Amino acid sequence: MKICVLVKEVPDAAVEKRMDPNTMKLDRSGEKNLNPFDTHAIEAAMQIKEGLPEGTVQEVVAVTMGPESAVRALHKAVSLGADRSVQLTDDALAGSDVCASGYALAQVLKSEQPDLVLLGQQSDDGECYTMGAVVADHLQMPSLTQVIQIDVSDSKLRCERQAEYGYDTVEVELPAVISVGDAINEPRYPSLKAIMGAKKKQLDKLSAGDAQIEASRVGDEGSRTKVLALNPPPAKEKGTIIEDEDTNETVEKIVAWLDERKLL
């Protein structure tokens, strides 16, 4: 069994994310971290691998699409347990929207022929929640998103997730594409040895041509959405913020605030 995990490099949470007013796209110059939601997908892959008899899962492969700098996300993914990684990187891909990116990633996955594709429920930057289902339809595989429990038996997965009316239990035949919710596990920390060894693991770089991606279906040309304008949100009166230094005083302030609004 081969598991591919889709990962993405995103701006560090501590760095203010901003849009480039010229291109109307996310300014990715400050990017430098593995999307935190993806660490749950890697952990899920590792737990499946470790939970099955040795040798059942032959390989866990981290796959990303992104600029040169995105290798850092792959190194992190490998330090967390992936055996090798693949980077799709090409100037022709810049500016791809969900439709175009999903097609491009699916092309890479087609050449890997995984039995299971895992990904995080959302990216920390784009907040799109959609990539798993897009990729699945291109690969003609069943898919489920926001999964918080996966049990593997034979060539089937038994998955649980919360949907509109409560918890659903769904059986999914492999090969499949599963996006995991952050409640699925507590990702491990990489060991120092794993961090040091990450750069030595196999990393294949693919161009759009290598992945047999049609140029007209990616980048600005292949995108099916266009951002017309970016505006600040409507002004809202900012709330009062209290830093708790003396808790008795803080509590007095809260009670006074509630009392003023006749809430007590």
Add this chain to the structure above:
Amino acid sequence: MAGILVYALHDDEGNFNKNSQGAISEAAKLAGELGAEAAALVVGDVSDEGAQSLGAFGASKVYRAKNVPEGLAQPIVDAMAKVIQDEAFDYVLFGGGLLGFEIGAGLTARLGAGVTMEVTDVKVQDGGLVAVRPILQDSQIAEVQYVGKPGIIIGRLNAFDAVARDGGSAEVVDVDVELSPWSTKATMVTRGEQRGADVNIEDADYLVAGGRGLGKAENFELCEELAKALGGAVAATRAVVDAGWFPYAGQIGQTGKTVAPKLYLAAGISGAIQHKVGMQSSENIVAINKDPNAPIFEFCDLGIVGDLHKIMPKLTEAVKAKKGA
């Protein structure tokens, strides 16, 4: 004839989802401006009366795919793709909800279509639709246009109000859908299981909600005590419900309840969008969180940066003392 197609989700008893009804109302309004029609698509065992009832929200037609099961996205992608192509719909609209995201995403791949998500408003501009979408933790509002047809719009939870009018009855059109081979490879074992006690949070004027910042399940006691002192109820975020700390019936947000109490006190809740959409209409929002960068401080009315374990017990005592006075 150009038109907008809406997917209408229903539960096992045949009740349509409020967000789906809202999406139909929004589609009908937009279609009116475009000089087009709004239609809905339902799957599974929906009665004639049930399907016709969507006319009250503005659907002129309801396509019903009886052989397609409700609850999983991919068979519904097959049904919607067929109707969109056969009837040449220009836009597809989803109310907020997990399934809408999955179906919309599947259609994006199937039809090579543009998609926007977490959409809070839709405008008519130059004879087409423009989706308005907050991004980067709601710090910017993007206006997005579609290139080519159809355009897929996935709404944010509660973005569109359901507006029912008297006497509207939709024409019901049954459609036969051939399922894709991969659409039958996921099967529902159980749907909509309720986990934990049946707590009532929707009628409470005062809600004390707990998140991961509580640290452990036992610390919900802090919320219970404060809620009791205030005369309210306790609610929770998805993260702690998934972790088994609190019953699903008390969950706020995307796949939980939407509430608007007089006071919403959030303890150890970061304020992710999926939570915010379920409580942002509360009259007064108070947040206690030790992380000064938590998004909830951007939209609360009173924010306390500090350790909830220290603050909440004292606050409970102070509220009791004040109310006893």
